[in-house]
Amino acid sequence: MSAYNARMDxxxxxxQTNPVLGDLRANLGDHLQRIEACAGRADLIxxxxxxLTGYFLRDQVEDVALRPDDELLRPLLEASKRISIxxxxxxxxxxxxSYNALGFLEDGRFLGVHRKVHLVSYGLxxxxxxxxxxxxxxxxxxxxGRFGPLLCEDLWHVPSAYTHFLNExxxxxxxxxxxxxxxxxxxxxxxxxxTWSILLSASALLYxxxxxxxxxxxxEDGIGFGGESRILDPYANPRxxxxxxxxxxxxARIDSATLRRARSEVPLRRDEKPWILAxxxxxxxxxxxALRAEHALQHE
Amino acid sequence: xxxxxxxxxLVCDLLVSFLREEVSSxxxxxxxxxxxxxxxxxxxxxxxxxxxxxxNVLGILLPYRTSNPDSAADARRVAEQLGIPTRDVDIxxxxxxxxxxxxxxxxxxxxxxxxxxxMVVLYDLSVEWCGLVVGTSNKSExxxxxxxxxxxxxxxxxxxxxxxxxxxxQVAHYLELPEGVIAKxxxxxxxxxxxxxxxxxxxxxxxxxxxLRLVDRRFSEAELVAEGFDRELVxxxxxxxxxxxxxxxxPVIAKLSRRSVGHDFRYLRDWKR
Numbered sequence: 001m002s003a004y005n006a007r008m009d010x011x012x013x014x015x016q017t018n019p020v021l022g023d024l025r026a027n028l029g030d031h032l033q034r035i036e037a038c039a040g041r042a043d044l045i046x047x048x049x050x051x052l053t054g055y056f057l058r059d060q061v062e063d064v065a066l067r068p069d070d071e072l073l074r075p076l077l078e079a080s081k082r083i084s085i086x087x088x089x090x091x092x093x094x095x096x097x098s099y100n101a102l103g104f105l106e107d108g109r110f111l112g113v114h115r116k117v118h119l120v121s122y123g124l125x126x127x128x129x130x131x132x133x134x135x136x137x138x139x140x141x142x143x144x145g146r147f148g149p150l151l152c153e154d155l156w157h158v159p160s161a162y163t164h165f166l167n168e169x170x171x172x173x174x175x176x177x178x179x180x181x182x183x184x185x186x187x188x189x190x191x192x193x194x195t196w197s198i199l200l201s202a203s204a205l206l207y208x209x210x211x212x213x214x215x216x217x218x219x220e221d222g223i224g225f226g227g228e229s230r231i232l233d234p235y236a237n238p239r240x241x242x243x244x245x246x247x248x249x250x251x252a253r254i255d256s257a258t259l260r261r262a263r264s265e266v267p268l269r270r271d272e273k274p275w276i277l278a279x280x281x282x283x284x285x286x287x288x289x290a291l292r293a294e295h296a297l298q299h300e
Numbered sequence: 301x302x303x304x305x306x307x308x309x310l311v312c313d314l315l316v317s318f319l320r321e322e323v324s325s326x327x328x329x330x331x332x333x334x335x336x337x338x339x340x341x342x343x344x345x346x347x348x349x350x351x352x353x354x355x356n357v358l359g360i361l362l363p364y365r366t367s368n369p370d371s372a373a374d375a376r377r378v379a380e381q382l383g384i385p386t387r388d389v390d391i392x393x394x395x396x397x398x399x400x401x402x403x404x405x406x407x408x409x410x411x412x413x414x415x416x417x418x419m420v421v422l423y424d425l426s427v428e429w430c431g432l433v434v435g436t437s438n439k440s441e442x443x444x445x446x447x448x449x450x451x452x453x454x455x456x457x458x459x460x461x462x463x464x465x466x467x468x469x470q471v472a473h474y475l476e477l478p479e480g481v482i483a484k485x486x487x488x489x490x491x492x493x494x495x496x497x498x499x500x501x502x503x504x505x506x507x508x509x510x511x512l513r514l515v516d517r518r519f520s521e522a523e524l525v526a527e528g529f530d531r532e533l534v535x536x537x538x539x540x541x542x543x544x545x546x547x548x549x550x551p552v553i554a555k556l557s558r559r560s561v562g563h564d565f566r567y568l569r570d571w572k573r
Binding site: 020021022023056058059060180183184185186187188189190218219220221222224244245 | 301305306307310311313314317318321322325457564565566567568569570571572
């Protein structure tokens with residue numbers, strides 16, 4: 001299925017929320033309220049990373065991890081019969097692993113679960129201690145379009161969005177819980193959010209794609225989250241945004257007609273030569289494997 | 301323009317949001333602040349007045365009999381400008397009951413006792429006021445360890461702990477706090493004629509530039525010296541940061557059980573708040 005032929009006409013909403021740390025029921029209530037508020041006016045609503053649980057969970061990961069068939073998710077699945085929902089949660093796998101995950105619900109079922117591939121364990125972060133890492137980037141084939149889900153740090157690694165680009169996603173759905181940092185002059189605004197702006201705009205342009213960015217707000221033990229959720233078109237123009245660090249909602253219509261025009265004008269996917277990268281990887285990966293094995297031997 | 305400059309409007313917006321959310325997560329709406337007459341507590345009081353409304357901020361003046369009377373006058377000026385209620389508690393009686401009876405002469409010990417007496421009053425009045433104690437230590441003081449543990453270093457929240465002294469001044473100007481409060485030399489006012497910079501042996505302006513590089517920008521001491529900073533000053537400041545680490549972390553608990561507080565009982569303070 002090619003995105004060029006597919007007809008997408010999706011009213012996308014991105015919710016900027018402030019989850020209560022570790023309180024699944026309070027957050028579920030907040031999700032349902034926001035879903036209710038835009039039902040009939042949106043086809044898909046995107047929530048931030050770990051929107052159902054809060055971010056700095058540490059030992060609470062165990063308490064809030066859910067299997068996709070958990071009863072608690074029933075009201076969300078029910079709501080997804082009216083509006084598709086992408087939301088952040090901790091997924092408990094059958095083997096007992098916990099994933100920082102973005103669930104995609106539609107028509108009362110899970111259409112996909114993206115497990116965060118690039119867990120962050122530097123600076124403020126310690127995700128590798130608490131979560132298992134995902135291993136792939138899969139496009140979600142929704143009735144409203146082909147969506148490329150990404151969780152926060154995933155976007156910083158070129159192969160993430162590039163994989164969705166190769167698989168002809170119509171839109172990247174980026175869910176984030178990104179600390180608000182960097183108040184140095186002259187700005188303007190937070191350094192962290194300026195960086196996100198560059199990353200999101202570059203992604204829209206490099207992959208000629210729609211970008212939905214749901215970014216949380218609020219504070220957890222003095223760490224603020226940066227917000228500034230938005231929807232960018234394939235030219236990187238903002239079509240809707242939530243300004244500042246309060247909860248809110250941004251909505252825009254994202255369509256395949258705009259994509260087609262943008263991709264006709266600059267046909268980056270058509271002209272992409274993934275085999276060059278494939279050849280490079282073929283050279284690098286065996287070498288990397290050998291190095292890794294050697295490293296493991298040395299540290300035995 | 302200084303390399304330490306921040307965007308004061310943005311800083312204030314963030315800190316007001318921080319104060320509101322962290323106080324409400326403790327299920328409270330009010331705060332108490334020890335008002336020293338200095339720029340740090342003035343900035344904190346102004347931020348709290350914005351966050352909660354002045355009527356919900358109690359400024360507490362805690363003079364000792366040797367305190368500079370200008371300190372109380374400045375504190376009162378700040379409170380009047382902000383419209384916050386104040387309470388005066390002279391700590392001479394409680395402090396001297398111990399200091400004189402025990403014959404404590406050493407200036408450092410006396411200073412620590414005064415700071416801890418003030419803490420006792422703040423925490424007691426915070427119960428009466430139904431408010432959290434908001435701290436007023438800035439990042440320069442925290443990193444240099446220039447505070448009394450369990451004294452002025454005791455509080456529930458601190459909005460300015462990630463702002464260097466230079467940045468506190470910048471925010472104070474933005475908040476249009478009284479010029480006299482901003483301009484006077486910083487002092488803990490624990491003994492007569494005391495100033496921070498005389499006691500530390502260097503200026504905040506120099507310390508801030510060095511700390512910015514050592515801490516925020518992860519420079520090595522050698523890189524600082526290569527950039528032209530005084531080797532001795534860099535060494536002294538770096539050493540202060542290391543030797544005062546104990547003031548910035550919770551107390552050490554011996555780990556004996558299968559799960560111990562402070563080690564692998566890992567929850568935020570905002571646990572389910």
